[in-house]
Amino acid sequence: MLPRYTRPQMAAIWAPENRFRIWFEIEAHACDAMAELGIIPKDAAKAIWEGGKKAMAALKDDPKGNVEKVDTIERVTKHDVIAFLTWLGEFIGPSSRFVHQGMTSSDVLDTSFSVQLTEAADILIGDVDRLLAALKKRALQHKDTLTIGRSHGIHAEPTTFGVKLAGHYAAFTRNRARLVAARVEIATCAISGPVGTFANVDPRVEEHVAKKLGLSVEPVSTQVIPRDRHAAFFAALAVIASSVENLATEIRHLQRTEVREAEEFFSEGQKGSSSMPHKRNPVLTENLTGLARVVRSAVIPALENVTLWHERDISHSSAERYIAPDATVTLDFALNRLTSVVDQLVVYGDRMKGNLDSLGGLVFSQRVMLALTQKGMSRDDSYAAVQRNAMEAWRGNASFLALCRADTDIRQFLSDDELVALFDMGYHTKHVDTIFKRVFG
Secondary structure (H helix, E strand, O other): OOOHHOOOOOHHHOOHHHHHHHHHHHHHHHHHHHOOOOOOOOHHHHHHHHHHHHEEEHHHOOOOHHHHHHHEEEEEHHHHHHHHHHHHHHOOOOOOOOHHOOOOOHHHHHHHHHHHHHHHHHHHHHHHHHHHHHHHHHHHHHOOOOOEEEEOOEEEEEEEHHHHHHHHHHHHHHHHHHHHHHHHHEEEEOOOOOOOOOOOOOHHHHHHHHHOOOOEOOOOOOOOOOOOOHHHHHHHHHHHHHHHHHHHHHHHHHOOOOOOOEEOOOOOOOOOOOOOOOOOOHHHHHHHHHHHHHHHHOOHHHHHOOOOOOOOOOOHHHHHHHHHHHHHHHHHHHHHHHHHHHHHOEEEEEHHHHHHHHOHHHHHHHHHHHHHHOOOOHHHHHHHHHHHHHHHOOOOOOOHHHHHHHHHHOOOOOOHHHHHHHOOOOOHHHHHHHHHOOOOO
């Protein structure tokens, strides 16, 4: 996690002190369930909570010092959970012998990981909600702002800038649904003991811990929670990152000097280049393009983590220690940066109109061709007639309308008034309201 691209709330989820807090709560809730089942004394469960709260208070007062104490123990034990339990036991005292009864390390690690991922998902869902609000506001603002639609980067037919933004709004609405589904899939609890058979821990313990942590019970954990769940989670993050890049790339293209239809807000005192004072570069959206690559890079290891030896191995563990913090922290930052870009985006409506008109009406070529076919000309002949005039207009020899007016083949089928009527911009925007109703309701 680079501080440059890290927001504190998301970073806190992956801090060691938060992980240790979750580990303690898992152990303590499990002890409560065991006490109710008569597996351990009730006063022991009470002592575990009391001692654990003292440990958590010490951790809060001096996170760095206490994390170092656990790390020091781990350097000897070569086992992170045992190191934590040893440190925790110093606060609990004799009753610590009842902690972790019948459980295995993965019960703690995987369940804790589920809690952390659901906490991260909640933050990301909030991020998407704020981005959706910004996109909706700007889409409604530019619902009728005419612009050229492009295919292959080349002028195609007219649209509106609001329709462009509505498309991105719809994409992030789908992304939100994916994220909610991914959160549900990842929010599972496993307290099933070695190889997941519950031989030494009652299934009711798992049910109790799951309820306390707001998780569902993993049907078959095999000692670890199946990693297809995690693969789906990181895949959802990757799709969201790609949607971030999609919108960022659109803005970058629109800011190009030759296009100049929209640009990132350029603040007072901002510098675009160390050598060229005139520069206003799309640095934020370029940054978002790079960050999206980082988030997507988590998908391959997440997919490869699905395959484990028999009931478990730890080949997934090292990869997850990287990809979980990096992917969630980076996407959190990216979504918030994109929201700010959309909120402050400078839109040049006059420039959009100027670019739309720059090819002398070529954007109406399909409408002229269709009108000719409806009047009786074959499609091949109408395409040829329209294309030869369009190529002349493309070379700048005359406007497309003037060339069509002078073409004897076209004039056999279309009168002057009919031709002029075909160059009505409103024809291309007549269903904008329908699109907006579909997107925004």
